[in-house]
Amino acid sequence: MNTMKKTLLSLLATIATATAGETRTVSLSWDHDGVDALGFKVYVRSATNATYVPVMTVPSTNRSVTLTFTNPPAFQQFVMTTTNQWFESDMSPAVTLAKPGLPSALRVVTVVTVQTP
Numbered sequence: 001m002n003t004m005k006k007t008l009l010s011l012l013a014t015i016a017t018a019t020a021g022e023t024r025t026v027s028l029s030w031d032h033d034g035v036d037a038l039g040f041k042v043y044v045r046s047a048t049n050a051t052y053v054p055v056m057t058v059p060s061t062n063r064s065v066t067l068t069f070t071n072p073p074a075f076q077q078f079v080m081t082t083t084n085q086w087f088e089s090d091m092s093p094a095v096t097l098a099k100p101g102l103p104s105a106l107r108v109v110t111v112v113t114v115q116t117p
Helices: none
Strands: 008-012 023-031 039-045 053-059 064-070 075-083 095-098
Touching: 023 075, 023 095, 039 064, 053 064
Parallel strands: none
Antiparallel strands: 008 023, 023 064, 039 053, 039 075, 075 095
């Protein structure tokens, strides 16, 4: 019986905040002993209820990958799988990137400066 070690995915903080016309670079790294692995597949989705879409396949010798997205959505979630000659593993735990929203207790304060001669 063949078993594959679960792939552990982590996010390296090389993320640029993206706005229209900008790019986001995401570096992912993972741990895996490489035994029986032919490669790794990286998947992404742009909403919690969306289907994951494969974005890259890397050889079993790799333990990191850098992805660049132009005009990325505010939310992105990444997972990986390990592949061998028989099957594809279950997805790794997800790594989520999201632009922070405004604080819920936001208070506007007006400051008036009066200058006298």
